Amino acid sequence: MTAPAPSGDGLPGDVPATPAALRRLVADGRWTGPTAGLLDGYQQANLVIVPRDLAFDFLLYCTRNPAPCPVLAVTEPGDPVVRLGTTVADLRTDLPRYRVWHDGELAAEPPDITAHWRPDAVGFLLGCSHTFEGPLRAAGVPVRYAPESAAPPVYVTDVATRPAGRLSGPLVVSMRAIPARLVARAVEITARYPAGHGAPVHIGDPAALGIADLARPDFGPSPVVEDGDVPVFWACGVTPQLALPATRAPYAITHYPGHMFVFDHTVDAGPAPG
Template sequence: MSRTALPQTPAEARALIRSGAWTGPTSGLAMGYVQANLVIVPEDYAFDFLRFCVRNPKPCPLLEVTEPGSPEPVNVAPGADLRTDLPRYRVFRHGEVIDEPTDISAYWRPDLVAFLLGCSFTFEAALIRAGVPVRHIECGCTVSMFITNRECRPAGAFAGPLVVSMRPIPAGEVARAVQITAQYPLAHGAPVHIGDPVSLGIADIGRPDFGDPVEVRPGEVPVFWACGVTPQLALARAKPDLAITHYPAHMFITDLPDEAIRAF
């Protein structure tokens, strides 16, 4: 499919995905609309996981929680179906990946609860609009992610370290990067840490725990934002009998324009 034929609206993008014609990453689809991480757990775990999100809003910014058994995110995309409208999923049994399907209808149960969490696409787009360079996008690689020495606030079965993403920002642009990303608390918001990787427990900025190494050049400062991998690690620790997430970079596309979640 050529670039010019990419769907422009969230509904068009979700229809394309639901039809099975699009199974790739969602970056570039329906530009300007909020995309979301997906976490699905049984109701027995859902109150714990919701408390975990509420207590750790920077890594887990809640866009929506569905009613138990309902795959429809009635607030952010009424009419959508979370079982079919993401290009690819990961299915976990007791913390182990057992499948990476493009449709989870066969796994759906009446006790499942879905959580949609904001992701960094929204603030990265805002940085780029403001002329702040975002290195990993320029390079066409994945952002560097690191497991830190900071523990999240636990909730029931869910606990684990804060995971951060790192973007090198020119020293003269760091304050502006803070001001811009702070406007989007539902997309991880302002950085959690600026400079000094060692005090976050990061021994080697060139060796990320996830994603690709991204060069920090002279005159640049490593800036760290809370990352959506954080709840995935907490989920792996809680080991529910069944859990389903989006496949990395294969997100749910909401009907919310990026500006709709701008806090100020």
């Protein structure tokens, strides 16, 4: 609890030392900022909550698209508590900020979804690429972000995901520019983390993914590319969020970008999906 306060909005003076301490601060309303860049080495996760009626379609969509949608945990219908390994947490309160969708339209961005929880809600926690950035840095592979940003640029491709029931949409990717001599190393390392989107889905040539201008991402900051870098693309957890609106589900809830769920376990010691 002695590390310096990170930059960001609504942060307390001290950075919590453990995921459980972070989740407690969040539940108490004392931490409302992003989790990106915090608690390096712990498993962070994207959140998607859908009605029970859509849960089979959504789980099948994840099964058919494991690179963008690696399933870490699924809650029992109506039960807001996720239990996986030592993690026991309340999905209504333990993420710093949420997005609430009604009939496919953004309706609210609250710091707590207790009032939005439904008796048929099913929560999905999906792996995110924060997982492999620590191991990349530890292996000497630079992870280049724009100043003041803790996230990579993100692009909507013209590659279709595999549909499932009412869900379909494009593959969304994140990009990190890697020095040519380290690209193979980056593949080796990230391939070890299927729960963090795994190996890249594409290396080089943005046009082959339908990305017209690498300098203009659809989400996130501008890319940082140095001489001799190769653009390397990983499947991105934004993918399922783009597949949801077309279902016109009466409600859905997701995490607010960068404001993730953090598990007790590290990315190298995760239990099987729960």
